[in-house]
Amino acid sequence: MRLSRYFLPVLKENPSEAQIVSHRLMLRAGMIRQASSGIYSWLPLGFRVLKRIEQIVREEQDAAGCLELLMPTIQSADLWRESGRYEDYGKEMLRIQDRHEREMLYGPTNEELITTIFRSEVKSYKELPKLLYHIQWKFRDEVRPRFGVMRGREFLMKDSYSFDIDQAGARRAYNKMFVAYLRTFARMGLKAIPMQADTGPIGGDLSHEFIVLAETGESGVFCDKALVDRDVLSQEVDYDVDLQPIVDSWTAPYAATDEKHDAARFDALPAGQQLSARGIEVGHIFYFGTKYSEPLKAQVAGPDGNPVTVHMGSYGIGVSRLLGAIIEASHDDAGIIWPDAVAPFDIGIIDLKPDDAACASLCSDLYGRLRAAGREVLYDDTADRAGAKFATMDLIGLPWQVVVGPRGAKNGVVELKRRATGEKQEVALDAALGRLIPNG
């Protein structure tokens, strides 16, 4: 993409409404604009990141055997009366009426809807287990939206639902999602640590929050340092084998948010192993048994022919919130530092002097070859000053920058800069291409 043809309204100054760094940077980098309190439009740069994050989530769900579908944003109030949640949900639920004065609502979550889909189509234990998910916009009318997309009212969420014949089956589904979540967040360059969460009236140990460590995180967290730098991605996961040992290896060391903090257990750790930090919740997995299948009568015929109420779990990832979380965890004074896997573009080319023939031709050659190799490139071909171009490129945080000036262009040399480290080196064009094209 040529910057001269793109839509990238960057701001030099901080908008006064933005308090935390991710919100400021998303506004300054031209990723989002607020439409009203807690509701945002996604501008092209932000939308690209949103799509990449969504795709990673999708790939890992699919790998774990979860099936994607899509349920609507608008649901019927009657459905929620059936589960008893229409009244319980209170003012957080956005209630609306259609032209026939039927009561509708903008879905804050989808347990009811997915359960009715399941109950009307699945009749036998032989069709179990089933894991279904969708990635859809939700609305929760938060009393006090803040922190930009980290706590908006409208948000994009991936939610999965598991259906099993018994609790042991539900635990297997839970473990699959547990492992899939570890991989999902690791692929985005995040250190996300599963921490035991409140299970409410259900009880048991089957609820975890996945917490990203970030200095500006909203809640205090305490954990064993051993959990922080674990390698998650180097081994492929076979979702057909028993995953309990992997889950156990993660849940054995101490990890808790301040709400569930057990100071005695934490203090028992060797001092060098204690990590007290701040964190952002980006995922939550939850077994809730028959809480919805009971009132909504989601039953299948068991092996003996008698109806069995299915055991369910739900598994959420805050997709739009992840943008904020990633920026909170990865930025510096100059701007965002995107992890490679989620960056809106892989590479930024800065032409320092677009009206210089050598610069322009080297840049467009480079641009064409990178694109031909499948790389996403933002090519700054504008007539701005060098300083402004550097500042914009640092602000939007593309992992690699290629700076082409008239001096280098004459000799076929470009400057390669890694955003994360700031490391720069002058290299020949072919060497740059070698670095920027995997297996190239």
Added chain:
RNA sequence: CGGAGCGUAGCGCAGUCUGGUAGCGCAUCAGUCUGGGGGACUGGGGGUCGUGGGUUCAAAUCCCGCCGCUCCGACCA
């Protein structure tokens, strides 16, 4: 939902106390010079001062209502 603020150009703000022809910086447009870390100069464009009412010869400024946004707390993916 309790408490506290703020709405003046695209963004950041001054002007409001003490009423008298709406300003500054950045951005933007034109031109000249510049040219490797948010350039300089010259000239321009852009405002129903959130909104409705009231007081007054005169309201961004004083009074009342409404709307929007933000912050602190409680709550939360």
